[in-house]
Amino acid sequence: MSDYDVIVIGAGCGGLTAGALLAAQGRSVLVLEQSGRIGGSCSSYEKDGFTFDVGAAIVEVIQPIEAVFRMLGTTFQEEVPLVASDPIFTYILEDGSRITYPQSIEATAEVIERISPEDAASWKAFTKYFSEFYDMVIDTFFTSPANTLGDFLKMFSARPRILKYLPLFAGNYEDVVKKYFSHPRIQQTIAYQSNYFNLPPVLTPAIFGMLAYAEHLGTYYPEGGMIAIPQGLQRCGKRYGMELRLDARVQKVTVRGRRVGGVTLSSGEQVTCDVLVSNINCRTLYLDMIGEEHVPRLARFGLNSYKLSGSxxxxxxxxxxxxxxxxxxxxxxxxxxxxxxxxxxxxxxxxxxxxxxxxxxxxxxxxxxxxxxxxxxxxxxxGxxxxxxxxxxxxxxxxxxxxxxxxxxxxxxxxxxxxxxxxxTPYDFEERLLLPEGAIYSFELDLGSSAVFRPSAKSKFIDGLYLTGNSTHPGGGVPVVIGSGLIAAELIDRHER
Ligand SMILES: Cc1cc2nc3c(=O)[nH]c(=O)nc-3n(C[C@H](O)[C@H](O)[C@H](O)COP(=O)(O)OP(=O)(O)OC[C@H]3O[C@@H](n4cnc5c(N)ncnc54)[C@H](O)[C@@H]3O)c2cc1C
Structure with a gap:
């Protein structure tokens, strides 16, 4: 008999989402967090009477978050009051001039029209193209597993119109910007979004063009700072009995045969479980905490070949x-x-x-x-x-x-x-949150490290082990890792009865 049905390593948004949903499934869940605060990179701290955010500072693409809170018997807005930012952005451009985009797509077209009528027409075509793509992927890509090519094909087989968008999976963000926009000032406002991926436009996948559209559906900031999101998740989990321990660093993962058995904390304490969910960099998990002897050679090669994301x-x-x-x-x-x-x-x-x-x-x-x-x-x-x-x-x-x-x-x-x-600085992210080299998304978010190419949410060689957060599909970003928590909880529901 194990101490807990499920142990979650790390109280980032991915870990708390998985923990809360698994508790809602009726499982006993313990979340172990090495620091004294929840939320990881999506958190806030106080200094001299001011509240500051640790990392994430902007909330967009909220559908996966809304889906999770609904599954927890509540709503995102009820648990985490959001303030909409409208206008969304003021851009200060290379020449020092400023452009402000309101939330409304039509009103944004008027702003663009004053600078470039040609680009205003392209803006309408751009938003139409990406709105259709966004509607197709938002309820699937961000909340469905992509462990195998079969998963991936299943995700899209119900939506054959996705074929129209195949060029997006081969192109880069720079192509998208230049295809639609010709005025240098407008190009800068659209190109800006590739910063979010910590990649240059020439290496950012073209599919992320949808973000420049999606932020016009709503760009938010939570009352109380970014920590309000993990706090909302923790509160919901607690209602279902989820336990959380702060200042509890996991040092080792026990594997018996092929199956996960529990963890050893840095204090030496051992806690056993039937299922383990990892919310940390999965290279650290597999190679340092589990040990190379339990990881097949090909998987070791794969893990070592991922490029860490930027900081x-x-x-x-x-x-x-x-x-x-x-x-x-x-x-x-x-x-x-x-x-x-x-x-x-x-x-x-x-x-x-x-x-x-x-x-x-x-x-x-x-x-x-x-x-x-x-x-x-x-x-x-x-950085x-x-x-x-x-x-x-x-x-x-x-x-x-x-x-x-x-x-x-x-x-x-x-x-x-x-x-x-x-x-x-990156050193702070490494020391305080144990992000290797301060990598904010674990691994790069390029196409070669996405979906089936990103480490699998259900371990392929250790039974009872699941991943959530930056390291696994669908990747990095607050709504995205919350989607990964949902995927982990659903996989566990399916495979760990
Ligand atoms: C500077 C910066 C700006 C960003 N801006 C945005 C933004 O504006 N919008 C957005 O959507 N996203 C943004 N992001 C990305 C977003 O914050 C992350 O993708 C997301 O929060 C990662 O969540 P996660 O669940 O994967 O884990 P993390 O947030 O990495 O949390 C993992 C947790 O695990 C804990 N942990 C690690 N090792 C152990 C261990 N051995 N034992 C126990 N606990 C452990 C850590 O302390 C941490 O709390 C930003 C990130 C950074 C750093």
Missing amino acids: DCVLNLGLDYEPPLDTHFTALATSVETMNRENFERDRGILHDEKHGLICWSSRSDPSLAPEGKHSLGFIME PYRLQGSDWNRERQPVMDKTIAWLDRLVPGLSDHIVTADIL
Whole structure:
């Protein structure tokens, strides 16, 4: 008799989703989290009276999250009040000019029309094309397993019209931007979205063009900060009896024969289970915690061949004035060519003084995130793990200073009004969240590491072991890992009776 039916390693959004849904299936579930806080990269912390986000700062494509909360007997909006960001974005472009896109697709067409009538017509064609594609994949791709080619084909066999979109599976994001848009300023606003994937437009899969459409369906920020999402999941899980232990680091996974048996914590304590769900980087799981002797040679080769995804830096500022910005989200955008070049330079460890990234003015949507009359501002920007001729211990302060000076040019008065400042570097993500090399999506989100090519949600060589989160299909991003938690729970329901 095991201590628990299910143990979940890691209280990120993927682990909490799987844990809550499995508890709702009537199983005894224990979630083990090594840090003192839930949510992993989708979390928030306090400093000097301000609430700042750890990593994720924007919520889009909420259908998988809504589906999970419905399965937990409630609704996303009821558990996690969301503030819609409308206008969605102000883009500050390479030439310093600004464009603001409202949520409405028609109103956005009017904004584009004033700059380029030709691109306004293309915007309508672009949104029509991707709305049809989005509707086809949103209820399948993000919430269905892709363990085998058969799964993948099954996913789409009911939707033969998907064949029309086959070129999307071979193309890249740059092709999409240039096919539809010709004005350099409009191109920059559409190209910006490839930043989310931590890949240059030339390597970002063309299918992600759907994001530039989908954010017009609703772009949100949760009241209480990003941690409100994992808190909502934990609360639902608790209603069904899910247990959570913080400061509980799993060191080893026990495998007997071919079957998982439990875990050993860093304290030496052993806890047994029938089923194990891993919400952590699966290369660490298989090669360090389970041990190479239990992993077939081909699988070891496969695991070692995945390229870790890139990392980022997050600068968090507490301000004693209202920043002169128009929207919660301000994207510092640039041309496709600059994005490609900077990305390849980043891979070589080169940092840029002019940072392109996302300014997130969280206290605009939720004033309670800062003391009365003050404001919380985050900036997500480049952060390669390896730096040419230096490292993050040396660069932490200079990068913070240079970034503040750069932002001060775009947000007048900023540097005179900072009352507290903090920077999270790839080293922090590695040390605090145990993300190898700070890789924010575990492995790259290119097509070669997606769907059937990403590690399988149901282990192919260890019985009773399931993956959720960044490491497995459908990949990284908050709604996406929540979809992966749903997939893990459904696979367990099917296979572990
Ligand atoms: C800077 C940054 C910006 C981002 N921006 C966005 C955004 O705006 N929108 C968006 O949708 N996504 C964004 N993302 C991505 C998104 O945050 C992640 O894809 C998602 O949160 C990952 O969730 P997860 O469940 O896979 O696991 P994680 O969030 O990685 O959580 C895993 C948990 O496991 C714990 N853990 C690790 N090892 C052990 C162990 N041995 N024992 C016990 N516990 C362990 C960790 O402490 C952690 O809490 C961003 C990420 C970062 C870092």
